[in-house]
Amino acid sequence: MKTESGHPHPSLNRRQLLRMAAAASAASTTGWAFASGEKTAFPTKPVRVIVPFAAGGATDVLARAVCDKLGQQLGQPSIVDNRPGAAGLLACDAVAKAAPDGHTLTLGTTSTMLSNQFMFKKLPYDAQKDLVPVVRICWAPIVLVVNSKLAARTLPELMAYAKANKGQLTYGSYGIGSQGHLALATLSKVTDADMTHIAYKGEAPMVQDLVGGQLMIGIGSILSLKQHIDSGKLRAIAFTGRTRVPALPEVPTFAELGHQQDAFTVSGWLGVAATGGTPAAVADQLGAQIRKALQTREVNARVLMAGFVPLTDDSPQRYQADWRRELPIWKQLLQDAGVQPT
Template sequence: MKHEAHPLGWNRRHLLALAAATAAAGPLGARAQAAPTGFATRPVRVVVPFAAGGATDVIARILGERMAQRFGQSVVVDNKPGAAGLIAGEMVAKAPPDGMTALLGTTSSMLTNKYLYKKTPYDPLTELTPLVRVCLAPIALVVTADTPAQNLQDFMAWIRSQKGKLTYGSYGIGSHGQLACTTLSEVAGADMTHVAYKGEAPMVQDLLGGQIKIGMGSLLSLKAHVDAGKLRALAVTGPRRVPLLPEVPTFTEAGYPQDALSIVGWLAIAGPKAMPADVARQWAQAANHAVASREGLARIIAAGFVPVDDDTPEKFARLWAQEAPVWGRLLQAAGVQPS
């Protein structure tokens, strides 16, 4: 059955999942379990480069439960935080390519680290096998409620009129937030100053305290403050609006299609180099099945991400190869030097 189209790019199934995200938790309806796919002869390990309890970890555990139905084996989430994701990535890169170990990481931990560090223990572009994206990770531009900017056009005029006087915050050097705001500053000729925070929490705290007026971060961190009227969301990155903030346009919609504003990060699964093609396809099928489940869709949307439930290793590999040099150019243009 064809799903009903929605003007924001979301079909009926995704919108129903958003409603389900706010419903009381309860047992899922009975569903048939697929037969084991064959390669999994013991518990499968998903390595997550972040501590337990974060959004990536929560999604890994939700999807792991559903993927276990397809594998016929339990899926163990193994948290290996530290070194900007390099510890977890190296563990997977050096694992046997038998499909028993995979990495659930982000664009930064699986791609842009290549450009942020002079020396890394592995090259994600050559030593990992792209398997499947599970969701996109848009970020939002916000301003404090006392600024004159009601929309992105107002914002550009405002920062232009305040040339050299404004600062903006992001969750770290080389972050997507820095790259996007650098682009906006250059387009407007605003000469804004970047304040790099060690994570989103201190950035949001300074936004709420009035130390900075402009910031970019995840929808999960910002939405409650936008809903409370303390922050105003002006635009989101990526190709389409997101259901968590459906009234907020994309940068492209608002007339700013530059790469740093239209590109979007992701959460994805990768395996070691030389993983057999049939095993890679089974991982993708299991992940797509998990994302498309009622709870998978609901939790991903509630966390501020955009579900991807139709990816393949081939599609993801092409996108990975296409996006890598774009991120590299953006980091170079922003003056980010490898450390």
């Protein structure tokens, strides 16, 4: 403590000053957050990150990479809790009903945290009130592929082929209402191809049929498709989103090729959300610490290996704004594709 003259307060000796400095350092390390003018220690216990998918998948792998760094930075363990099933509802509901103190988070996808609101007639939680966006860790664009036996090598060639074979083609996605379904339903519509959608229960069976030739057109993640693209069994045609993907930089986006419809330009993402009512200062701190983790070589490499695009400049405020902006877009896309809530 200093007087107005800038010199140490005479009533404090050197030992007391050292103790105060140590306390301030400890507060910085453990992450003091400030709310309503009072300081609240965060974290005071392990931070649990609930993942809505089984262990071993891309989301789980990235969650564990982020959690390893986050735990080191916060000075408390950061633990992954896998709760697969019910299209992500179980994981989101657990976070929605947790204490609003920032110690329980979910790392989910556009589907689990956004479009699910329009896929189900009734959710056990209100996503707009019971979840608070913290930070997105990456964009998750998907890639349109064809079996290499199909003559089409570019998007214009594929569209011409689909139009010439109206009503005869099928395309696969990893589920009804998925971004893949919505993107290819839009492609079918703009080409007047009247293609038939085959909704698979996940990517694995879809990829198996694509590689085997039972399915000629499909769309999915780089993580599932890249090895078959590299082997020449599948041909990458175009990515959703507006940014080329580092894992396949030679493949253009739909937008680059002149297709600006929302189904092609919006990009899926993986993001972190906390319980509704979590103090803004805690959400800000979590966002900053996760961004810091993403900037490390290890975590950045994991994101790239999964075929995603790292997002290191997000914030709770930007995330919230995009969440609100994208809600009506996903709602309209689902309606246009004829997806009825169950």
